Amino acid sequence: MTRPQRFIAVALALLVLAALAADRARETDLAATPSAAAAAVRDAAEPAARLAKRVVDRTDEAGGAPAMPGSGPWAGAGDAGAGDGPRMLGLADGALPDDASVFDQSLPGVANLDAELLGAVRRAAQAAAADGEHLVVDSGWRSRDYQAHLLTEAVATYGSADEAARWVAAPDRSEHVRGHAIDLGPKSAAAWLGEHGAAYGLCRTYDNEPWHFELRPAAATSGCPAPYADPTHDPRMHQ
C-alpha cells in the first residue's frame, strides 16, 4: 500500500467504527427510555382525543345538526350569512334551532342577549302574538368564533370583504357579539315589528336587513331613527 492508500483505508475504518458506535448509542437510548417513547406517542394522541370529544360534545349540545342562521327562508340574504356552518360551532356559540322562541332561556343565543333588549323583544312578541304574528329568533347573541365564521363565509359568498361588510360585521364590531342585536322572523312577523317596534324601543338598524333589531329606548316617545342603508354606513362599524 502506498501512503495515500493506507491513509484512505484508515479513514474508512474509522468511519465504519464511528457509524457502528452511533448505531449502538441510538439503540441504547431507545432501550433505556421505553416509557419516554410511549409517552411521546401518548402525548400526540391525547390532543386528538380531546379534540374529538369536544366535537362530539358540541354536536350533542347542538342537537346533532344546528340550524344556523341563514339556512332558513332568507338563506343567502341574511346578515347571518349563508350555509350550515361547521359542526364545531354549536348552541354554546349562539347557533339556534329553527323556530327558536324569544322566551327560551336554555338557548345561549337568546339568554346571552342584553336583558333590556330581550325584555323589550318579549313584550313585543306577546303583542305580536295577539295580532296573530309569532316572532322567532333567527339569530341573537353570537360568540366571537361564530361571528368570525360568519364573516369568513360571507366573504366566500359575496366574493369580497367589501361586499361581505354590507351584511356581516367583524367580531370586534358586531352588535350581535355584544348581545345588543337580534334577528327576528318570519318575514311577516319581522314586518309587524318594523311597524310596531318603536313602542317597545325596538328599531330596525339597517334598510337592507328588515329582520335586524336593536334597542333604542327613546323610540318609545320619539320614534325610531332612520335606518342606515346598510352596515357600511353605520359609524360604529368604522370605529
Ligand SMILES: [Zn+2]
Ligand atoms: Zn343582525
